[in-house]
Amino acid sequence: MIEPTDPEKKRSSRRRFLAGAAGLAVAGATGAARADEKNLPPNVAGWSKQLGEGVASHPYGAPSKFEKDVVRRDVQWLTASRESSVSFTPLHELDGIITPNGLCFERHHSGIAEIDPNDYRLMIHGLVDKPLTFTLEDLKRLPRVNRIYFLECAANSGMEWRGAQLNGCQYTHGMVHCVQYTGVPLKLLLEQAGLKPNATWLMAEGGDAAAMNRSIPMAKALDDCLVAYRMNGEMLRPEQGYPVRLVVPGWEGNVWVKWLRRIKLGDQPWYTREETAKYTDLLENGKARKFTFEMDAKSVITSPSPQAPLKRKGFTVISGLAWSGRGKIKRVDVSLDGGRNWRTARIDGPVFDRACVRFYAEFDWNGAELLLQSRAIDETGYVQPSKAELRKIRGVNSIYHNNGIQTWALRASGEVENVEVG
Ligand SMILES: Nc1nc2c(c(=O)[nH]1)N[C@H]1C(S)=C(S)[C@@H](COP(=O)(O)O)O[C@H]1N2
Ligand SMILES: [Mo]
Numbered sequence: 001m002i003e004p005t006d007p008e009k010k011r012s013s014r015r016r017f018l019a020g021a022a023g024l025a026v027a028g029a030t031g032a033a034r035a036d037e038k039n040l041p042p043n044v045a046g047w048s049k050q051l052g053e054g055v056a057s058h059p060y061g062a063p064s065k066f067e068k069d070v071v072r073r074d075v076q077w078l079t080a081s082r083e084s085s086v087s088f089t090p091l092h093e094l095d096g097i098i099t100p101n102g103l104c105f106e107r108h109h110s111g112i113a114e115i116d117p118n119d120y121r122l123m124i125h126g127l128v129d130k131p132l133t134f135t136l137e138d139l140k141r142l143p144r145v146n147r148i149y150f151l152e153c154a155a156n157s158g159m160e161w162r163g164a165q166l167n168g169c170q171y172t173h174g175m176v177h178c179v180q181y182t183g184v185p186l187k188l189l190l191e192q193a194g195l196k197p198n199a200t201w202l203m204a205e206g207g208d209a210a211a212m213n214r215s216i217p218m219a220k221a222l223d224d225c226l227v228a229y230r231m232n233g234e235m236l237r238p239e240q241g242y243p244v245r246l247v248v249p250g251w252e253g254n255v256w257v258k259w260l261r262r263i264k265l266g267d268q269p270w271y272t273r274e275e276t277a278k279y280t281d282l283l284e285n286g287k288a289r290k291f292t293f294e295m296d297a298k299s300v301i302t303s304p305s306p307q308a309p310l311k312r313k314g315f316t317v318i319s320g321l322a323w324s325g326r327g328k329i330k331r332v333d334v335s336l337d338g339g340r341n342w343r344t345a346r347i348d349g350p351v352f353d354r355a356c357v358r359f360y361a362e363f364d365w366n367g368a369e370l371l372l373q374s375r376a377i378d379e380t381g382y383v384q385p386s387k388a389e390l391r392k393i394r395g396v397n398s399i400y401h402n403n404g405i406q407t408w409a410l411r412a413s414g415e416v417e418n419v420e421v422g
Pocket of ligand 1: 205252258
């Protein structure tokens with residue numbers, strides 16, 4: 001929206017916002033501070049009167065210091081130890097579909113392994129004709145592809161099963177990121193090793209202290225998995241698995257093994273800790289679902305949201321993300337009244353298979369209280385369920401795979417709260 005240029009008007013609209021937002025203690029919200037008159041037209045601003053820093057000051061660039069609040073955050077009581085740590089993507093501060101590398105959420109079972117690329121090796125063994133070991137250079141010499149995919153931790157929104165809990169989409173939905181990977185199709189490596197006819201599963205193992213490992217069915221491994229070493233052009237960040245991670249499109253984040261050191265071929269799953277004690281879904285009847293690999297279609301309004309309150313009445317843009325582990329997002333709907341009426345949101349930017357899409361819905365806010373929701377529909381026809389619909393099937397004992405529709409209550413003050421509608 002275009003800011004009023006008349007300094008008087010500007011001040012008064014700021015005052016309105018400050019009055020409206022008085023008493024707000026929203027973590028991470030960037031408050032509208034008063035402008036310094038000296039820098040405003042018709043004056044010549046301070047930055048126009050002197051030379052700026054030269055290029056040598058930042059061999060690897062960083063965001064503007066004024067964006068210092070745009071950071072990953074964690075929830076202290078959730079998991080604060082190196083044995084189990086998680087940070088969340090600041091979704092409310094981002095736009096488009098690509099997550100900047102430094103803001104991608106992190107989830108580690110034993111901290112960030114620091115691997116010297118010269119000492120890096122990937123072993124492939126088990127039910128193969130010829131066990132192989134690849135160096136990083138070996139992998140980089142092989143034919144590679146570029147693919148944009150979302151990665152969502154199965155535990156994203158996991159704290160919300162029994163009701164609205166965390167106040168901010170960073171915390172309710174921030175265990176998702178979407179980047180472009182560069183890597184070698186896993187199929188190519190497996191073909192080089194030569195699969196025995198009875199090789200129907202593989203086990204991927206990480207080089208971190210947890211040696212985190214998961215079983216993956218061969219059909220998936222041969223279909224679209226990547227052994228990736230770059231994200232958004234640069235080498236993987238240490239926290240995302242430097243130098244090599246597995247990319248398992250559309251499937252729960254846990255199987256995207258980081259610091260990938262070993263792939264073993266077998267004729268059955270391994271039933272590792274991460275696919276038995278963890279990453280299974282306890283149902284209402286006491287039974288547990290296992291191997292729920294695919295991430296169901298999901299969406300969230302990232303702005304306005306609790307950390308991104310509305311600053312003024314009038315024309316405003318609702319913005320959000322949608323994704324599906326089963327293909328492309330076909331449509332996103334937005335409701336302003338808690339799901340009674342829906343309208344189709346505008347998707348802008350590319351729509352890739354199993355990547356995030358960005359949606360917008362413009363409206364004129366008259367200051368009334370609203371219940372904001374979004375729902376995603378993917379190309380299989382699957383419609384993101386309400387939380388009530390989801391609980392009918394799943395009960396409330398689950399942690400993982402909560403893709404229920406999120407409701408944000410927009411208050412008259414512009415403040416936004418995580419709520420549920422009946
Ligand atoms: N080796 C290893 N791989 C791992 C993990 C781990 O702790 N160790 N965490 C997994 C989990 S639970 C998730 S959700 C994703 C998170 O990937 P990210 O940290 O790049 O966001 O990595 C997965 N791969
Ligand atoms: Mo995860």
